Amino acid sequence: MLTLNNVSKRYPGGHEALKAVNLQIDQGEMVFLTGHSGAGKSTLLKLITRLEKVSGGQIMVDGRNVSRMSERDIPRHRRRIGVIFQDNRLLPDRTVFDNVALPLVIDGCHRHRELQRMVRAALDKVGLLNRERSYPTSLSGGEQQRVGIARAVVNKPPLLLADEPTGNLDPDLSRDIFDLFLSFQQVGVTVLIASHDLELLTSFNRRRLKLEHGNLISDFVPDAQESSE
Numbered sequence: 001m002l003t004l005n006n007v008s009k010r011y012p013g014g015h016e017a018l019k020a021v022n023l024q025i026d027q028g029e030m031v032f033l034t035g036h037s038g039a040g041k042s043t044l045l046k047l048i049t050r051l052e053k054v055s056g057g058q059i060m061v062d063g064r065n066v067s068r069m070s071e072r073d074i075p076r077h078r079r080r081i082g083v084i085f086q087d088n089r090l091l092p093d094r095t096v097f098d099n100v101a102l103p104l105v106i107d108g109c110h111r112h113r114e115l116q117r118m119v120r121a122a123l124d125k126v127g128l129l130n131r132e133r134s135y136p137t138s139l140s141g142g143e144q145q146r147v148g149i150a151r152a153v154v155n156k157p158p159l160l161l162a163d164e165p166t167g168n169l170d171p172d173l174s175r176d177i178f179d180l181f182l183s184f185q186q187v188g189v190t191v192l193i194a195s196h197d198l199e200l201l202t203s204f205n206r207r208r209l210k211l212e213h214g215n216l217i218s219d220f221v222p223d224a225q226e227s228s229e
Helices: 042-048 074-079 094-105 112-125 140-152 173-186 197-206
Strands: 002-008 015-026 030-034 056-061 080-084 157-163 188-196 209-210 215-220
Touching: 002 042, 015 056, 015 140, 015 209, 030 042, 030 173, 030 197, 042 056, 042 157, 042 188, 074 080, 074 094, 080 140, 094 112, 094 140, 140 173, 157 173, 173 197, 173 215, 188 197
Parallel strands: 030 188, 030 209, 080 157, 157 188
Antiparallel strands: 002 015, 002 056, 209 215
């Protein structure tokens, strides 16, 4: 699903955010990306979504070369990736339903019945079907994050990226959010989560990548016994 070959990212002024990163993530894997603030986690996610271009190397997503992708092909590429942010980025003047429907509207889904079915299925998956007419400001932090997740998965993307998705949540809510990600992985979605919550990550016994000053210094895969649930 995702392959990085000698990927580097250098910003104006000479700062190297990523240095010759090599990794491969298979379809249906759930992988955690760790590292200190400024290690390069967010940069890596931006390169995958082509929000930024690599300075060197190659990124392949589901067989497509992101590094050489034309501007015309970028929107189609992004529609195949669900992205979840720490700050939700919900539209406060739109209902929960309308926030979740936004990717479908942008994608040109004009069939009202089909749009309703897909939005309500996504909201049901995150346990918020009864809040579809609410506005984001009336929701708790955990509920807002769930809306963000529903919006990211409403068009059933094969790849799901999350950038510090539980940074503003307490431990119990964080566990609930990670359980949601696990449920997506169990139906074949590839999930890559950038997080610094090592205690929570360890409890899930999934593969962990560690970045340090732009270098991939660790790729830890728990053994079968440790990973068993």
